[in-house]
Amino acid sequence: MNTIATTPIDGQKPGTSGLRKKTPVFMGPHYLENFVQATFDAIGGVAGKTLVLGGDGRYFGAEAAQVILKMAAANGAARVIVGQGAWLSTPAASNLIRQREADGGLILSASHNPGGPNEDFGVKYNMANGGPAPEAVTAAIHARTLEITEYAKLQAPDVNLTAIGESHLGPMVVEVVDPVMAYADLMETLFDFKALRGLFHEGFTMRMDSMCAITGPYAVEILENRLGAPEGTVTHEQPLPDFGGMHPDPNPTWAHELMSEMMAEDGPDFGAASDGDGDRNMILGRQVYVSPSDSLAVLAANAHLVPGYKDGLKGVARSMPTSAAVDRVAAAMGLDCYETPTGWKFFGNLMDAGRVSLCGEESFGTGSDHVREKDGLWAVLMWLNIIAARGQGVAEIMADHFARFGRNYYSRHDYEALPVAMADAMLGDLRDRLADLPGQAVEGLRIETADEFSYTDPVDGSVSAQQGFRILFEGGSRVVLRLSGTGTEGATLRVYLERFAPGPDGLDLDPQQALAPIIAATEALVGIRARSGRKGPDVIT
Numbered sequence: 203m204n205t206i207a208t209t210p211i212d213g214q215k216p217g218t219s220g221l222r223k224k225t226p227v228f229m230g231p232h233y234l235e236n237f238v239q240a241t242f243d244a245i246g247g248v249a250g251k252t253l254v255l256g257g258d259g260r261y262f263g264a265e266a267a268q269v270i271l272k273m274a275a276a277n278g279a280a281r282v283i284v285g286q287g288a289w290l291s292t293p294a295a296s297n298l299i300r301q302r303e304a305d306g307g308l309i310l311s312a313s314h315n316p317g318g319p320n321e322d323f324g325v326k327y328n329m330a331n332g333g334p335a336p337e338a339v340t341a342a343i344h345a346r347t348l349e350i351t352e353y354a355k356l357q358a359p360d361v362n363l364t365a366i367g368e369s370h371l372g373p374m375v376v377e378v379v380d381p382v383m384a385y386a387d388l389m390e391t392l393f394d395f396k397a398l399r400g401l402f403h404e405g406f407t408m409r410m411d412s413m414c415a416i417t418g419p420y421a422v423e424i425l426e427n428r429l430g431a432p433e434g435t436v437t438h439e440q441p442l443p444d445f446g447g448m449h450p451d452p453n454p455t456w457a458h459e460l461m462s463e464m465m466a467e468d469g470p471d472f473g474a475a476s477d478g479d480g481d482r483n484m485i486l487g488r489q490v491y492v493s494p495s496d497s498l499a500v501l502a503a504n505a506h507l508v509p510g511y512k513d514g515l516k517g518v519a520r521s522m523p524t525s526a527a528v529d530r531v532a533a534a535m536g537l538d539c540y541e542t543p544t545g546w547k548f549f550g551n552l553m554d555a556g557r558v559s560l561c562g563e564e565s566f567g568t569g570s571d572h573v574r575e576k577d578g579l580w581a582v583l584m585w586l587n588i589i590a591a592r593g594q595g596v597a598e599i600m601a602d603h604f605a606r607f608g609r610n611y612y613s614r615h616d617y618e619a620l621p622v623a624m625a626d627a628m629l630g631d632l633r634d635r636l637a638d639l640p641g642q643a644v645e646g647l648r649i650e651t652a653d654e655f656s657y658t659d660p661v662d663g664s665v666s667a668q669q670g671f672r673i674l675f676e677g678g679s680r681v682v683l684r685l686s687g688t689g690t691e692g693a694t695l696r697v698y699l700e701r702f703a704p705g706p707d708g709l710d711l712d713p714q715q716a717l718a719p720i721i722a723a724t725e726a727l728v729g730i731r732a733r734s735g736r737k738g739p740d741v742i743t
């Protein structure tokens with residue numbers, strides 16, 4: 203019997219990036235099956251369709267892939283293209299969906315959250331354009347989880363996913379592909395691999411920390427095998443089910459091993475890290491940390507030096523809390539610049555409509571219209587190509603950039619696991635006072651405008667309201683406050699601080715010092731420390 207009776211399970215509402223839960227929850231009876239069947243139903247069934255399937259190698263990924271294959275077969279899918287070993291980075295999955303003209307794909311990952319028997323697991327559905335399902339689709343999936351009564355799953359032995367090639371599961375074709383090659387080939391079409399080989403040949407040194415997650419095999423193939431970087435350039439290169447106990451989130455806090463190596467006087471020329479599923483990136487030079495907002499601005503200003511973007515960019519986009527550094531580049535270069543809510547999915551419409559080719563977020567995400575996900579290794583290769591083309595290191599590139607465009611000092615302060623009621627009350631109070639703030643002076647800073655960000659998608663007209671509070675001070679400084687949509691415990695308050703320095707003086711301060719007046723004004727306005735009793739933020743980026 204292929205049809206199995208089930209009952210709805212609470213809490214299967216996909217978040218910003220699919221359904222993420224603790225692994226034991228996903229391993230519970232019918233849990234994965236209910237969600238997958240609801241997904242299939244919500245997209246109009248998968249009969250005759252081609253899907254892409256793979257994930258970041260975390261615990262339960264291979265087992266989940268077997269379940270999904272058997273369900274796809276029982277639901278009449280024609281073909282599923284699976285990464286060998288059930289591995290695919292998120293950008294590689296996006297690429298395969300597009301390149302193979304698949305109808306969609308399932309990505310098994312909880313991104314930068316730790317993996318393992320007691321950590322996190324996730325399933326995300328991507329559309330035929332290679333991008334995450336939009337809200338209308340995730341809402342339909344959720345609605346379906348609430349009324350599901352049965353699912354279809356073929357009773358069959360597991361498929362061999364270790365060998366490349368085709369086999370059958372009932373009438374469905376299972377095509378196991380090398381997870382790396384198509385993606386690496388795509389990168390060769392965008393970047394000047396000859397120049398990059400020259401860079402490493404001349405002794406340029408790099409450290410890529412793959413954090414025991416999925417980018418390891420991709421980075422080894424591209425950097426070491428194809429570009430000739432010395433063996434060992436990529437560290438923590440073996441994907442492990444529990445990421446070797448690492449928290450695979452590329453930021454100064456979690457990538458501390460890489461940070462300490464890069465901050466040494468004799469550290470490598472260039473450093474980078476990526477997250478669990480390979481879509482995030484952190485960029486470092488020797489003793490230089492490049493904030494994600496600045497990285498986006500540098501890529502926008504220099505993209506024309508990279509073969510894949512030599513004709514210039516169509517436009518750029520950033521999420522609202524991301525600094526306005528890229529806006530200054532766009533203004534100088536005559537590019538359209540869009541400001542979207544937090545979440546990569548908002549960029550998809552702009553890319554599909556041909557309005558932008560480069561996007562980025564302060565949350566360590568950067569990407570272009572080569573796929574419909576953010577792409578960690580792509581960002582690393584952009585930087586390498588720009589370094590090679592300019593013949594300058596990271597520190598020089600940053601100094602030149604700030605001298606030309608001015609500097610948007612930027613930092614994010616996170617207060618994690620706050621009681622939800624307290625966080626809601628704090629922001630509720632702010633909402634009530636918002637209209638009175640313009641014109642007031644706080645800690646010597648005059649407030650120009652204060653509002654709550656609402657976004658109307660210029661392509662489909664959909665409206666996303668209450669996307670974060672923006673308080674602008676005179677002189678181009680601002681603070682943005684919003685609650686995280688991805689936190690798993692209590693409420694995480696994110697405070698995004700920004701101050702513009704036009705130069706030529708004052709361009710090389712410590713960001714925390716440069717932002718001290720904004721930090722003080724924020725505390726006076728919102729009283730985060732006073733109300734939470736916390737001494738300071740838990741994470742600073």
Ligand code: G6P
Nearest residue numbers: 544545546563565686687688689
């Ligand atoms: C995920 C999304 C990003 C988003 C980030 C931060 O990584 O893919 O697009 O910027 O979450 O979300 P949060 O709501 O926690 O600030």
Ligand code: ZN
Nearest residue numbers: 313314479481
């Ligand atoms: Zn990720």
